[in-house]
Amino acid sequence: xxxxFQGEPGAYSEExxxxxxxxxxxxxxxxxxxxxxxxxxxxxxxxxxxxxxSLAGSIHHNYDLLLSHHLYIVGEYFLRVRHCLIGFxxxxxxxxxxVISHPQALGQCAGTLRKLGLKAEAVYDTAGSVKMLxxxxxxxxxxxxxxxxxxxxxMQVLQDGVEDNSENYTRFLEIAPNPVVPEGEIKTSIVFTLxxxxxxxxxxxxVFALRDIDLTKIESRPLPGKPWEYLFYIDFIGLVSEETTxxxxxxxxxxxxxxxxxxxxxxxxxx
Amino acid sequence: xxxxFQGEPGAYSEExxxxxxxxxxxxxxxxxxxxxxxxxxxxxxxxxxxxxxSLAGSIHHNYDLLLSHHLYIVGEYFLRVRHCLIGFxxxxxxxxxxVISHPQALGQCAGTLRKLGLKAEAVYDTAGSVKMLxxxxxxxxxxxxxxxxxxxxxMQVLQDGVEDNSENYTRFLEIAPNPVVPEGEIKTSIVFTLxxxxxxxxxxxxVFALRDIDLTKIESRPLPGKPWEYLFYIDFIGLVSEETTxxxxxxxxxxxxxxxxxxxxxxxxxx
Numbered sequence: 001x002x003x004x005f006q007g008e009p010g011a012y013s014e015e016x017x018x019x020x021x022x023x024x025x026x027x028x029x030x031x032x033x034x035x036x037x038x039x040x041x042x043x044x045x046x047x048x049x050x051x052x053x054s055l056a057g058s059i060h061h062n063y064d065l066l067l068s069h070h071l072y073i074v075g076e077y078f079l080r081v082r083h084c085l086i087g088f089x090x091x092x093x094x095x096x097x098x099v100i101s102h103p104q105a106l107g108q109c110a111g112t113l114r115k116l117g118l119k120a121e122a123v124y125d126t127a128g129s130v131k132m133l134x135x136x137x138x139x140x141x142x143x144x145x146x147x148x149x150x151x152x153x154x155m156q157v158l159q160d161g162v163e164d165n166s167e168n169y170t171r172f173l174e175i176a177p178n179p180v181v182p183e184g185e186i187k188t189s190i191v192f193t194l195x196x197x198x199x200x201x202x203x204x205x206x207v208f209a210l211r212d213i214d215l216t217k218i219e220s221r222p223l224p225g226k227p228w229e230y231l232f233y234i235d236f237i238g239l240v241s242e243e244t245t246x247x248x249x250x251x252x253x254x255x256x257x258x259x260x261x262x263x264x265x266x267x268x269x270x271x
Numbered sequence: 272x273x274x275x276f277q278g279e280p281g282a283y284s285e286e287x288x289x290x291x292x293x294x295x296x297x298x299x300x301x302x303x304x305x306x307x308x309x310x311x312x313x314x315x316x317x318x319x320x321x322x323x324x325s326l327a328g329s330i331h332h333n334y335d336l337l338l339s340h341h342l343y344i345v346g347e348y349f350l351r352v353r354h355c356l357i358g359f360x361x362x363x364x365x366x367x368x369x370v371i372s373h374p375q376a377l378g379q380c381a382g383t384l385r386k387l388g389l390k391a392e393a394v395y396d397t398a399g400s401v402k403m404l405x406x407x408x409x410x411x412x413x414x415x416x417x418x419x420x421x422x423x424x425x426m427q428v429l430q431d432g433v434e435d436n437s438e439n440y441t442r443f444l445e446i447a448p449n450p451v452v453p454e455g456e457i458k459t460s461i462v463f464t465l466x467x468x469x470x471x472x473x474x475x476x477x478v479f480a481l482r483d484i485d486l487t488k489i490e491s492r493p494l495p496g497k498p499w500e501y502l503f504y505i506d507f508i509g510l511v512s513e514e515t516t517x518x519x520x521x522x523x524x525x526x527x528x529x530x531x532x533x534x535x536x537x538x539x540x541x542x
Contacts, residue, residue: 052493053493054493054498054499055493055495056493057331057492057493060328165495165496167495167496167497167498169498198480198483198485199479199480199483201476201486201489202473202476202477202479202480203480205472205473205476206473208470208473209469209470209473209474212469212470214469215472216499217499218472218489218491219491220489220490220491221328222323222324222325222326222327222328224326224436224438225436225438226438227325227438227440228325228487228488
């Protein structure tokens with residue numbers, strides 16, 4: 001089995017793929033669009049995409065790609081994001097004066113970097129910053145990335161867990177060409193648009209509340225070409241083929257202009 | 272009166288400030304954090320920040336800054352974003368081979384750039400790309416930015432309206448140290464967190480639906496340090512000091528852990 005992920009080898013997405021699937025062949029792609037294309041065309045059997053980070057929020061472009069492609073969500077995984085300060089082997093932490101990484105990783109370590117008196121500089125990618133560091137040969141520069149990235153490029157972890165907030169998790173979704181029939185506690189993800197009328201969202205949520213269906217996430221995205229109208233993405237507990245869920249979605253279709261089920265999958269219990 | 276905005280001179284935020292306020296002194300700041308700090312400290316009387324684009328979605332960092340600062344929303348404005356292809360005076364469009372701009376602007380013009388056979392390269396800012404182009408002296412490169420940026424740097428608009436989708440609007444908020452008592456049709460913005468219980472959001476929305484209060488926007492953001500709990504930002508039609516609104520917010524406080532009014536302001540009718 002081959003799993004597509006976005007980023008350089010050693011990216012957090014690749015780390016998540018190895019934790020989630022176990023030993024598996026992973027294939028890096030430059031963009032999320034490329035990951036969706038690789039799974040659609042069959043180059044990879046599935047893809048693992050980040051959808052939400054507990055500190056930074058949703059990765060909106062992936063919500064848009066879920067809508068524009070006809071793949072299914074077949075699983076989820078929560079990765080504890082543990083940033084490492086990475087330098088050349090043999091280098092001591094007090095020899096470092098400059099740190100490179102993706103702006104979001106630098107932001108999540110801003111407190112630590114300030115304490116260590118290090119100058120931060122933004123580059124395009126976390127794992128990519130280790131690759132760049134290695135190529136540059138600059139022994140007074142460090143990178144911030146995953147432990148896996150350090151190992152992959154033969155570099156040294158100078159300090160582990162340099163993130164300011166330890167409640168740093170990323171939720172990943174597994175995407176595949178066909179839906180699955182999952183077992184255990186099930187989550188279902190849907191996307192819909194609503195008729196533009198007062199109380200529309202309230203009515204939409206009522207179809208779940210009236211049936212005691214538990215929502216775990218709601219996200220809104222602009223509808224391209226229709227300013228200030230929205231797509232709503234909802235995750236709820238329940239299997240799409242259950243009677244209660246069927247009735248709820250049937251009820252929802254009374255208020256929705258468009259309604260699509262993105263997939264039912266086993267809920268991941270991380271916390 | 273002095274208005275703070277984020278970006279280089281000629282940024283879309285500055286264009287919006289001149290359309291919204293009329294003739295006014297504007298002051299550029301490097302980051303949104305700096306804009307909030309300038310208004311808080313009194314360096315500027317108010318600030319104009321983008322909060323949502325009809326194609327790209329919400330500017331989440333500004334939602335976070337509204338929460339972390341004690342400023343009020345006192346107005347809103349919708350800017351029609353019209354991207355211009357900008358080159359050196361005297362240069363013809365068919366002499367151009369490369370285009371620089373902010374990745375989001377390049378993305379919004381991808382179709383046009385493909386048709387013109389132009390290679391796109393990402394830089395940090397739209398107006399900044401015109402500044403960089405001018406400094407580089409490269410006459411076969413063009414930038415994508417506002418008309419105002421072209422005028423400011425003495426450059427030439429080679430083509431106006433190069434965006435692929437004309438439904439491209441950005442909603443701006445005016446922020447100030449004190450609330451206003453607006454006239455006409457009024458919008459109010461609030462932020463709240465909910466007790467973690469089934470149907471929590473449904474109950475929260477019911478306080479508006481049961482009183483026929485029209486919601487215009489809902490946005491969720493992660494609550495730092497509490498993975499998978501959310502802050503909700505809601506805009507609705509109504510003045511905070513009206514009896515119906517007061518009752519709705521009082522009702523909402525039964526379900527909310529935290530509830531804050533960010534401001535009441537005159538609704539802008541753009542469309």
